[in-house]
Amino acid sequence: MAIYEGRTGDWGIVVGLEVHAQITSASKLFSGSSAAFGAEANTQVSMVDSAMPGMLPVCNAYCIEQALRTGLALGAQINLRSVFARKNYFYADLPQGYQISQYDQPIVGEGAIEVDLPDGSTKTIRIERLHVEQDAGKSLHDQHPTKTYIDLNRSGVALMEIVSKPDIRSPEEAAAYVKKLRTILRYVGTCDGNMEEGSMRCDINVSVRRPDAEFGTRCEIKNVNSVRHVFQVIEFEARRQIALIEDGGEVVQETRLWDTKKGETRAMRSKENAHDYRYFPDPDLPPLMLSEGFVENIRKSLPELPDAKKQRFMADYGLSAYDATILISEQARADFYEELAKGRDFKLCANWFITELLGALNKSGKDIGDSPISADQLGDLVDLMSNDTISGRIAKDVFALMLETGKTAGVIVEEKGLRQVTDTGALEAVIDEVMAQQADKVAEYRSGKDKLFGFFVGQVMKASGGKANPGMLNDLLKKKLAP
Amino acid sequence: MPLDHETVTRIARLARIRLTQEVQEKTLPGLNSILGFVEQLSSINTEGVEPMVSASATTLRLREDRVDDGHCRDAVLANAPESFAGFFVVPKVVE
Missing domain, CATH: 1.10.10.410 (Arc Repressor Mutant, subunit A)
Structure with missing residues (x-):
């Protein structure tokens, strides 16, 4: 829990997150248009996505499966009956005039995830719900002085909105929550978690209060699209609300926007559009009914999840919670490590993988998928240390040459005559x-x-x-x- | 509960319908009479009855995840009052 020192004493914060995650699928939620990112404007738009009169939505079975897979990975309750509803609002990039979403009967109910905090401890953040909905189109405001350009390629793409309970008490916890959620989604393959391309965005609810007092009035900050910004938004918003109250003011419940350039939040201008979504069940879409068997089959198809993998790495490889957390944060990292550690010294492998290889990749902005050194190649280097052919210090030089030249450890040691003198x-x-x-x-x-x-x-x-x-x-x- | 003018104005704005004073004068009693008619339903005891989502007893039909639509930009843009370089063009809406 973070404590904020105000002029009049200490304050705490209460935060809840709504994460919008784009479901990985080939086509859109209610139409057969492609859901791929980056196509030319309006080329992935059907008559359904552009809301031409008389067009009817037909639901994508795979998107529903993906939502269930995610719900199961979050250990959440699955609702065998759920209902799509219309959320009405007017905006230029929402051609239907409403978003098809789920309201009082979402597909997934309460769950929880364990987040890993920087100090090595964990905390449970509860999930309120997960529902499936359509994305809107994209507005470009900076192409013309008096006009807005609209691209509907994203219109109708399937999203999962994952709503947390207000269990978060610091910016670190919020960042850890987003990271863990992204890790889980990537493990189960339901969202690529690419925040730069907008496949994960979040709305952040922040309020402040005296330590352990009742919750204060909250503000919602819309459309935050990186872990770093999540952190900054909460810091800024907490300070703003504390200053406001200490100056005798009152926090009003409102929607705010994050200005990335100025690093501040500001109230949305159109206050008269205060939410009045007039939700009602979509008459085009009867209730979604799922069978127990269908859900069970999906449950059985889930891969080993991050928390289970972390426990196994600690138990089987004798790794610290800290090392295990780093190794399981990406499926590809965990796979690389397991390949590397096979028949070798587990801790030596973990150290070399985390400190040297991940450190070097990180420096050049790459991840394990781009590694020029394979698990086998790094393994050869570790073997040369284990059998006393080279010392750990020489190994670092060899490793640098491996990165630079792409040669194997054995070749470098021979070429440079780096064998340890054991004679x-x-x-x-x-x-x-x-x-x-x-x-x-x-x-x-x-x-x-x-x-x-x-x-x-x-x-x-x-x-x-x-x-x-x-x-x-x-x-x-x-x-x-x-x- | 009958509607007042303020509510009618708000509903009209949410629906993006411009009502002149004259039309609004006529709209209010019209809407109230419709609501009054529907209001009769409240006299029925619905204790323990599930809200009905759909008039038909069917459940949601699902389709396979296959790309078989789109790629019809000209048709999609055909009725747009203004378009440019494949985009719809609308008056500036900046938040």
Whole structure:
């Protein structure tokens, strides 16, 4: 729970999120137009999507399956009977004049997810509901001084709206919630979670209160489209509401917009359009009825979910919660790790995968799917360390060369002659040489200046080109230096 | 509960219908008479009766997820008062 220090004392925040996730499907929710992103304007629009008179919606079975799959992955209640309703409002990119959504009888009811917080702890955030609805078209306001351009390609694309309970108490928890939700959706393949392309957007409800007091009046901030913005919106909105109340004002329930350029929220201008959606069941669409068997089949087809995978990684591989959380955050990462760890040292593999490979990919803005190094190739490098062919320090150089040249670890070690010196005779020769050069230091050491041992280790390592086996070096050096 | 003028004005605005004062004067008693007629239903006891969503007893028909429509931009834009470069063009609506 985050505490905000105000002029008049401490404040806490209460946050709930409504996440709109585009359902992964080939065609739209109620028409056979393509749901793909990025096509030329209005080329993926049918007479149904453009709301020509007399056109009737026919529901896409796969979109319903996807919603169920998501609901089951959220451990939520599935409603075998649900009803589509019309949500009426007027806007230029909503040709029907209403959005087909679900109101009092959504397809999915209450559930919960465990979110992973930065400090390694977890928190349960409850889900209120999940319903299926249509997306609207897209308005372009910046193409013409007095006109708005409308593209209906997105009109009618299937969305899931996932509504949380007001269980979130800090911007970190909100960010963790969005990330976890995205991870789950990607695992079950129901939404690609691509926030840049708008396949996940959220509306954020924020209110402030004295710690543990009753909830305050909330404001809703619409259409936030990145985890970073979720964080910023909540920070800004909490401060704004606290300042408002402390200055003697009152928070009014309203819809606000996030201005990404100014980094602030502002009230929507059209207050007279205050929500009056006049929901009613859509007469074109009879109730959606599902059988227990159908739902069970989908439940059985679910993959191992992130939380179960995390528990298994901790139990089977002996990993920390922190490492396990990083590894399971993407299915592809988890698969890569499991491939890598097969028959190898689990922790060494986790360290190399997370710190070196993910670190390097992260630096160049890539993810595991773009990795130039395969699990087998990284595995070869780990093997070279495990069988003492190279030291961990040399391995880092080899790894950098692998990234740079695309060569395998074995080839690089041979080419550069990086094999550890494990030959006692050769190592003794290097030690003798160093001791001859540093005769005075040897004398000092032998007269009791123990701290110089580290100095000798460094010198010998340097003289060996970093290739001395550290364990052997220590043993031999100790013997040689002994008076 | 009969409607007042204020409510009629609000409903008209939500429906994007412009009502002159004269038409509104006539609309109010008209709407109230319709509502009064429907109001008779309230006299029936519906305790324990599920709200009816549809007049037919059918359930929702589903179709396969297949792309078999769209790609008819000219037809879609044919009736648009204004279009440009494949977009519908409307008076600026900025929020």
